Amino acid sequence: MHELYFLKNRDNPESHTIEFYLGHGGYEALKKTLKQFAPKEVIEEVKKSGLRGRGGAGFPTGIKWGFVPQDNPNPKYLICNADESEPGTFKDRYIIEHEPHMMIEGIVLSSYAINCHQAYIYIRGEFVAGADILEKALAEARAKGFVGKNIFGSGYDLNINVHRGGGAYICGEETGLIESLEGKRGWPRLKPPFPAIVGLFNSPTIINNVETLANVPLIMERGADWYSKIGSNPKNAGPKLYCVSGHVNHPGLFEFPLGMNLKELIYEHAGGVYKAHQLKAVIPGGSSTPVLLPDEIDVAMDYDSLMSIGTMLGSAGAIVMDETTCMVDALYNLERFYAHESCGQCTPCREGTMWMVKLLSRLEHGEGTVDDVDLLKDVAGNIMGRTICPLGDAAAMPAKSFVQKFRDEFIEHTRQHRCPITKDKSIKGTDANA
Amino acid sequence: MAVEFSEAAKQEFSEILTHYPTKEAAMLPVLHLAKREFGHVSTEIMAYISELLELNVTRIANVVSFYTLFPGTPEGKYVIQVCSTLSCQLMGAETVVDHVKKKLNIEVSETTPDKKFTLKKVECLGSCGTAPVMQINDTYYEQLTVEKIDKILDSLK
Numbered sequence A: 001m002h003e004l005y006f007l008k009n010r011d012n013p014e015s016h017t018i019e020f021y022l023g024h025g026g027y028e029a030l031k032k033t034l035k036q037f038a039p040k041e042v043i044e045e046v047k048k049s050g051l052r053g054r055g056g057a058g059f060p061t062g063i064k065w066g067f068v069p070q071d072n073p074n075p076k077y078l079i080c081n082a083d084e085s086e087p088g089t090f091k092d093r094y095i096i097e098h099e100p101h102m103m104i105e106g107i108v109l110s111s112y113a114i115n116c117h118q119a120y121i122y123i124r125g126e127f128v129a130g131a132d133i134l135e136k137a138l139a140e141a142r143a144k145g146f147v148g149k150n151i152f153g154s155g156y157d158l159n160i161n162v163h164r165g166g167g168a169y170i171c172g173e174e175t176g177l178i179e180s181l182e183g184k185r186g187w188p189r190l191k192p193p194f195p196a197i198v199g200l201f202n203s204p205t206i207i208n209n210v211e212t213l214a215n216v217p218l219i220m221e222r223g224a225d226w227y228s229k230i231g232s233n234p235k236n237a238g239p240k241l242y243c244v245s246g247h248v249n250h251p252g253l254f255e256f257p258l259g260m261n262l263k264e265l266i267y268e269h270a271g272g273v274y275k276a277h278q279l280k281a282v283i284p285g286g287s288s289t290p291v292l293l294p295d296e297i298d299v300a301m302d303y304d305s306l307m308s309i310g311t312m313l314g315s316a317g318a319i320v321m322d323e324t325t326c327m328v329d330a331l332y333n334l335e336r337f338y339a340h341e342s343c344g345q346c347t348p349c350r351e352g353t354m355w356m357v358k359l360l361s362r363l364e365h366g367e368g369t370v371d372d373v374d375l376l377k378d379v380a381g382n383i384m385g386r387t388i389c390p391l392g393d394a395a396a397m398p399a400k401s402f403v404q405k406f407r408d409e410f411i412e413h414t415r416q417h418r419c420p421i422t423k424d425k426s427i428k429g430t431d432a433n434a
Numbered sequence B: 001m002a003v004e005f006s007e008a009a010k011q012e013f014s015e016i017l018t019h020y021p022t023k024e025a026a027m028l029p030v031l032h033l034a035k036r037e038f039g040h041v042s043t044e045i046m047a048y049i050s051e052l053l054e055l056n057v058t059r060i061a062n063v064v065s066f067y068t069l070f071p072g073t074p075e076g077k078y079v080i081q082v083c084s085t086l087s088c089q090l091m092g093a094e095t096v097v098d099h100v101k102k103k104l105n106i107e108v109s110e111t112t113p114d115k116k117f118t119l120k121k122v123e124c125l126g127s128c129g130t131a132p133v134m135q136i137n138d139t140y141y142e143q144l145t146v147e148k149i150d151k152i153l154d155s156l157k
């Protein structure tokens, strides 16, 4: 059995308290690091660990931190991205509610590394309970002197504030998030400049996902060499949270080293396909990642393995679909999401997502033609690479992959002039591993 | 009657301002505060916020309309938000919506005549592993069943 890091206290209702965290070695990594490491050395250690972003893109964390210009006279900011809104993803919520101190310790360590004295946690507005838990945890950490002035007598100061979002998926995108935090609409900015150079309040800013930051105490406690040996290889290293939802008997959150086999995850750990139905498709890494066929799921869930078969690890939110799922209807559902969440700044994204919804509605209701199926693929193709932020591509990629891999089913809708699938709309009771 | 924050909210507002180098950045926290105080963010409330933040009222309106959490008019005492995104749909979200509709005798985006319940369909709530899911005011209700929905709605006074 591998050692659990994030989920080790899953069954303990007190895991969010500072007493519990301190009783289990909490804040020791911070104490040690502030005494023994210069900020630059923390960046080096995180680079060496191989830690890559858990928010979706998988960018190497230490390298990103190294982009922060230390000669810039402006203050530097760190933002913890707790906007978790990618359909199929529910891992950060666990950390926020059950291990808030792991997250806070990670924020302090990471802020120290980039010489930042003000950090914000941007949490999606719907996570009211999570925001309360974080406020309480921060109050506890301030009272103990782990956040605030002269932390552990090191002379290092850091203030952390929780900032609640207003209900908009696009605010999870880092530059949309910055605009939103500044008090504006969450309209993504053109890059470059990258936030590490010009970010929040025109100052150098690092944005990292909750899970990414929560890895940092482990790296500083046990060392980069030890850490980089967890997982598939040094480029795909570390413990990882995997979300499994949809048609499985035992959905929920699981922890394994990076590179867990997707098939094993579904069949051994998530209880297999719901009621032993036939598997039809799996979206491996959250709604934006290209879909996989049943014969493609014998794959390691890590950045490079999934990339090599044309999809992505994304936020590691696997959505399982069984034989009762209509793929036209499933894509219709997702494109409604993207059309609703498009911020509307770029024509290809705003118009393209609306077009896809219209085409999919026609197809699902038996009013579509074969030309509509091809048009759907063309519309998706025309969004790709033509937008300010990656939401456009995130909407286009599922469409392209669904049409490519399930073309026959799309065509069957036009041939029969109705949806040919017997859908099961009943509420499915599961033994969720929540 | 001009709208105004309670004394407690005014204090909270002063505290919020200390978190940011600009007044404008206090926008979302103040909107959340306003929603807690008044239940919605009407034009009149936006005008009040524009004074507090020393920003043009059109700037406030522009931001408010972008987000989903700040309704312009009062809603029911309990706002039921049923997640309708893929993982929840696969696990029966449509049946959840239909059941609530029938039970409360309202359509989606409507409020019951006694102003007790408003029903909304929303996008992924970040709780897909325990689908189907709904949020009522601040609370999440997960792994819903028809019996569970009945019990929850009946318990809300």
Ligand SMILES: Cc1cc2nc3c(=O)[nH]c(=O)nc-3n(C[C@H](O)[C@H](O)[C@H](O)COP(=O)(O)O)c2cc1C
Binding pocket: A052, A053, A054, A055, A056, A057, A058, A059, A061, A081, A082, A083, A084, A085, A086, A169, A170, A171, A172, A173, A174, A175, A207, A208, A209, A210, A212, A213, A389, A390, A391, A394
């Ligand atoms: C439309 C969109 C939504 C996103 N939502 C989130 C989110 O909810 N949480 C998150 O951490 N990253 C999200 N991201 C990725 C962020 O832009 C950013 O890459 C990430 O927070 C960086 O952190 P990491 O390097 O630690 O992964 C989103 C990206 C896009 C394009």
Ligand code: SF4
Binding pocket: A170, A187, A188, A341, A342, A343, A344, A345, A346, A347, A349, A350, A387, A388, A389, A390, A391, A392, A393
């Ligand atoms: S791609 Fe879509 S969401 Fe992103 S900036 Fe353009 S319109 Fe907005």
Ligand code: FES
Binding pocket: A087, A088, A089, B083, B084, B085, B086, B087, B088, B089, B123, B124, B125, B126, B127, B128, B131, B133
């Ligand atoms: S799809 Fe419903 S909570 Fe994510």
